[in-house]
Amino acid sequence: xxxxxxxxxxxxxxxxxxxxxxxxxxxxxxxxxxxxxxxxxxxxxxxxxxxxxxxxxxxxxxxxxxxxxxxxxxxxxxxxxxxxxxxxxxxxxxxxxxxxxxxxxxxxxxxxxxxxxxxxxxxxxxxxxxxxxxxxxxxxxxxxxxxxxxxxxxxxxxxxxxxxxxxxxxxxxxxxxxxxxxxxxxxxxxxxxxxxxxxxxxxxxxxxxxxxxxxxxxxxxxxxxxxxxxxxxxxxxxxxxxxxxxxxxxxxxxxxxxxxxxxxxxxxxxxxxxxxxxxxxxxxxxxxxxxxxxxxxxxxxxxxxxxxxxxxxxxxxxxxxxxxxxxxxxxxxxxxxxxxxxxxxxxxxxxxxxxxxxxxxxxxxxxx
Ligand code: NAD
Ligand code: GLY
Numbered sequence: 001x002x003x004x005x006x007x008x009x010x011x012x013x014x015x016x017x018x019x020x021x022x023x024x025x026x027x028x029x030x031x032x033x034x035x036x037x038x039x040x041x042x043x044x045x046x047x048x049x050x051x052x053x054x055x056x057x058x059x060x061x062x063x064x065x066x067x068x069x070x071x072x073x074x075x076x077x078x079x080x081x082x083x084x085x086x087x088x089x090x091x092x093x094x095x096x097x098x099x100x101x102x103x104x105x106x107x108x109x110x111x112x113x114x115x116x117x118x119x120x121x122x123x124x125x126x127x128x129x130x131x132x133x134x135x136x137x138x139x140x141x142x143x144x145x146x147x148x149x150x151x152x153x154x155x156x157x158x159x160x161x162x163x164x165x166x167x168x169x170x171x172x173x174x175x176x177x178x179x180x181x182x183x184x185x186x187x188x189x190x191x192x193x194x195x196x197x198x199x200x201x202x203x204x205x206x207x208x209x210x211x212x213x214x215x216x217x218x219x220x221x222x223x224x225x226x227x228x229x230x231x232x233x234x235x236x237x238x239x240x241x242x243x244x245x246x247x248x249x250x251x252x253x254x255x256x257x258x259x260x261x262x263x264x265x266x267x268x269x270x271x272x273x274x275x276x277x278x279x280x281x282x283x284x285x286x287x288x289x290x291x292x293x294x295x296x297x298x299x300x301x302x303x304x305x306x307x308x309x310x311x312x313x314x315x316x317x318x319x320x321x322x323x324x325x326x327x328x329x330x331x332x333x334x335x336x337x338x339x340x341x342x343x344x345x346x347x348x349x350x351x352x353x354x355x356x357x358x359x360x361x362x363x364x365x366x367x368x
Pocket of ligand 2: 143144146147149245249252253
């Protein structure tokens with residue numbers, strides 16, 4: 001066991017697991033699997049896409065073979081538009097060809113798209129085989145790979161088909177970020193800022209204290225590790241309290257309600273998810289200020305941090321009636337009421353579902 005790796009326990013009562021963070025993890029995947037009891041000869045389907053597998057596929061397969069596992073590598077096309085039933089069928093076909101059994105394992109090697117699809121394919125193949133997440137985007141490292149939400153998109157909306165299926169292990173190798181496109185890196189930083197606002201003042205202040213947070217190459221290695229660790233811990237803490245999102249887990253949707261409006265109305269593809277969340281955090285921050293829940297000073301701090309991360313901060317100027325319609329279509333609408341996670345301080349949020357259209361109108365007017 002590599003003593004330098006950071007280990008975070010996701011201590012769920014039925015499916016506990018570890019998040020392991022370290023700069024040499026890709027070489028030692030086989031050891032990590034052996035450590036949690038996966039035996040030699042285990043059949044493993046590694047799912048990735050070409051953009052990721054060209055860099056890391058060989059290393060992963062080599063480490064698995066060294067530990068006498070039997071891996072098969074499946075390479076899918078990259079992109080959110082691949083997160084559909086067809087890809088699940090391709091993964092299931094590969095699972096069949098590789099003769100996966102109940103105790104077998106799928107490994108997701110990639111960003112949130114690969115992670116969500118592989119997790120869902122694992123949840124549904126043979127009524128559930130194991131899955132290990134190896135996230136290679138900043139967003140997947142701090143968010144998508146942790147917590148067991150898996151799924152695919154439906155023609156009528158994002159992530160409408162899915163299942164909770166906790167991984168056996170999450171292995172984070174920050175060195176994989178070296179090849180990640182810069183825009184994707186920034187998008188991941190939005191979710192990190194989110195953790196600062198919803199639950200971790202110290203993380204927020206750490207980000208504020210850095211001269212640069214928008215480019216990987218300008219961030220000190222130790223600071224990056226700390227930022228990933230604190231974010232992963234925040235996510236783990238919330239998931240432990242509420243595995244299936246019947247309560248507090250909803251605070252992870254901070255910035256996402258307005259963010260989804262931006263994604264919906266501007267067209268998927270215009271903004272990356274993290275970029276839309278950044279715009280959404282600024283919008284809901286304004287709503288909280290209007291309601292007297294948050295100070296204008298803290299809203300300004302959030303905006304400045306978002307801009308420092310090289311993220312967009314300007315509301316795109318959408319028509320009110322379209323915004324209201326889009327909000328009503330949100331997955332989180334209950335009894336016709338849209339809920340908003342609103343900040344009450346940096347490091348604390350609350351859920352509100354009594355927001356009037358008039359308040360939203362005022363908020364959008366102030367943003368424009
Ligand atoms: P992504 O998976 O599409 O990856 C972004 C791009 O980067 C892709 O083109 C990918 O091939 C490429 N890439 C990934 N790692 C790379 C690397 N190390 N080097 C070079 N290229 C690399 O995007 P994402 O932001 O990671 O994930 C977004 C998805 O995650 C969405 O579908 C979203 O719904 C989902 N998500 C899920 C959860 C959850 O809890 N399950 C949480 C947040 C987001
Ligand atoms: N990304 C939100 C959640 O995992 O609940």
